Amino acid sequence: xxxxxxxxxxxxxxxxxxxxxxxxxxxxxxxxxxxxxxxxxxxxxxxxxxxxxxxxxxxxxxxxxxxxxxxxxxxxxxxxxxxxxxxxxxxxxxxxxxxxxxxxxxxxxxxxxxxxxxxxxxxxxxxxxxxxxxxxxxxxxxxxxxxxxxxxxxxxxxxxxxxxxxxxxxxxxxxxxxxxxxxxxxxxxxxxxxxxxxxxxxxxxxxxxxxxxxxxxxxxxxxxxxxxxxxxxxxxxxxxxxxxxxxxxxxxxxxx
Amino acid sequence: xxxxxxxxxxxxxxxxxxxxxxxxxxxxxxxxxxxxxxxxxxxxxxxxxxxxxxxxxxxxxxxxxxxxxxxxxxxxxxxxxxxxxxxxxxxxxxxxxxxxxxxxxxxxxxxxxxxxxxxxxxxxxxxxxxxxxxxxxxxxxxxxxxxxxxxxxxxxxxxxxxxxxxxxxxxxxxxxxxxxxxxxxxxxxxxxxxxxxxxxxxxxxxxxxxxxxxxxxxxxxx
Numbered sequence: 001x002x003x004x005x006x007x008x009x010x011x012x013x014x015x016x017x018x019x020x021x022x023x024x025x026x027x028x029x030x031x032x033x034x035x036x037x038x039x040x041x042x043x044x045x046x047x048x049x050x051x052x053x054x055x056x057x058x059x060x061x062x063x064x065x066x067x068x069x070x071x072x073x074x075x076x077x078x079x080x081x082x083x084x085x086x087x088x089x090x091x092x093x094x095x096x097x098x099x100x101x102x103x104x105x106x107x108x109x110x111x112x113x114x115x116x117x118x119x120x121x122x123x124x125x126x127x128x129x130x131x132x133x134x135x136x137x138x139x140x141x142x143x144x145x146x147x148x149x150x151x152x153x154x155x156x157x158x159x160x161x162x163x164x165x166x167x168x169x170x171x172x173x174x175x176x177x178x179x180x181x182x183x184x185x186x187x188x189x190x191x192x193x194x195x196x197x198x199x200x201x202x203x204x205x206x207x208x209x210x211x212x213x214x215x216x217x218x219x220x221x222x223x224x225x226x227x228x229x230x231x232x233x234x235x236x237x238x239x240x241x242x243x244x245x246x247x248x249x250x251x252x253x254x255x256x
Numbered sequence: 257x258x259x260x261x262x263x264x265x266x267x268x269x270x271x272x273x274x275x276x277x278x279x280x281x282x283x284x285x286x287x288x289x290x291x292x293x294x295x296x297x298x299x300x301x302x303x304x305x306x307x308x309x310x311x312x313x314x315x316x317x318x319x320x321x322x323x324x325x326x327x328x329x330x331x332x333x334x335x336x337x338x339x340x341x342x343x344x345x346x347x348x349x350x351x352x353x354x355x356x357x358x359x360x361x362x363x364x365x366x367x368x369x370x371x372x373x374x375x376x377x378x379x380x381x382x383x384x385x386x387x388x389x390x391x392x393x394x395x396x397x398x399x400x401x402x403x404x405x406x407x408x409x410x411x412x413x414x415x416x417x418x419x420x421x422x423x424x425x426x427x428x429x430x431x432x433x434x435x436x437x438x439x440x441x442x443x444x445x446x447x448x449x450x451x452x453x454x455x456x457x458x459x460x461x462x463x464x465x466x467x468x469x470x471x472x473x474x475x476x477x478x
Contacts, residue, residue, distance in 0.1 A: 170350070211263075213266060213336055215360065235439065
């Protein structure tokens with residue numbers, strides 16, 4: 001099949017970007033979206049032009065690197081997949097495809113379709129962990145965890161930090177990501193002891209990074225490749241409400 | 257950082273002030289129904305409210321504060337959210353959000369303007385100073401006469417009905433947002449609260465517009 005691509009090209013963070021038109025010819029419907037872009041890049045390189053810069057790594061939907069708005073949908077037109085898992089059979093011969101980077105102040109553009117998602121790393125650094133003591137390996141099942149809580153934690157831990165929630169949010173808010181990270185540790189006994197400090201620190205860092213505020217559009221849930229529910233945001237709202245009255249000495253990760 | 261300066265703190269404040277105004281709107285709507293009991297009904301209700309004296313002013317002050325805080329939070333959220341995405345997408349598709357969710361700032365601005373208009377119309381009597389001189393047989397302010405005369409003519413009826421449709425849009429998103437923002441939702445209750453919120457918004461719309469509509473069609477007349 002033959003496709004017309006409109007790809008966001010921008011040399012660097014300071015340069016001006018624009019949508020450029022490319023023709024993708026003889027695309028196999030069985031190829032993945034990134035393979036299609038690889039072939040376009042081959043042609044660009046052969047004709048002496050700069051290839052399209054895009055992020056990718058595992059190409060099996062678990063690393064969260066590939067980050068593209070395809071026809072205005074984060075990770076493209078399919079549910080609960082990343083760009084690398086998107087197949088060209090989802091498109092028709094002769095289709096036009098618009099490809100843009102994640103757009104958010106907190107995700108500064110590096111080049112073309114590649115953005116800097118270090119803001120997420122800094123949120124994790126702020127308190128996305130449990131303070132574990134070193135020592136011998138604890139016995140399996142020594143700490144009882146209910147099946148219900150184990151499932152909730154697992155659902156939240158499915159987050160791969162790809163940033164689709166921020167990209168899809170009309171406010172460029174990172175609430176779904178932060179709530180998933182706050183919840184997956186907070187519902188387990190190992191993480192619960194630090195839940196109040198964690199939610200305060202992570203919310204402070206989220207705000208400091210310049211993400212927008214959640215106004216309950218729920219676009220994040222629709223975009224999430226891992227099907228993380230907006231009720232995790234509700235859980236985080238609850239968690240912080242409980243944490244606010246717990247006044248502590250200045251916590252390691254900041255907070256309020 | 258203080259909690260109320262955080263993004264979540266703003267959501268809490270938005271939710272609580274919003275709820276206060278929704279509760280006020282419901283009480284206001286129920287109060288309006290006294291007009292169906294004729295001049296005796298609504299005039300006695302109005303006289304009762306006026307009889308609260310300083311209590312009435314305390315209530316008005318509290319409501320004004322809630323109103324201003326809600327506007328302040330709403331505008332600052334809007335500006336921060338605009339700033340969080342400096343360059344817009346050339347193409348963007350939405351799947352979950354609604355017209356009412358995307359227009360909250362604008363329906364809010366229209367409602368703010370409408371409330372000022374409404375207070376000037378029926379409380380301050382700015383457009384018709386002689387409304388203040390209406391007195392019924394029991395020497396009470398004749399609110400019944402004022403309301404019936406106030407809704408004479410198509411333009412005024414249309415303004416009020418249009419404003420209530422805007423209120424419907426604002427509450428269709430706002431009521432369910434209250435529960436989500438305060439963390440009172442889960443996977444089982446969120447869909448119900450979304451539907452229920454829209455349902456309550458429709459009930460409030462109908463409850464308010466029934467007065468100008470019945471006056472317009474002459475069901476309620478002098």
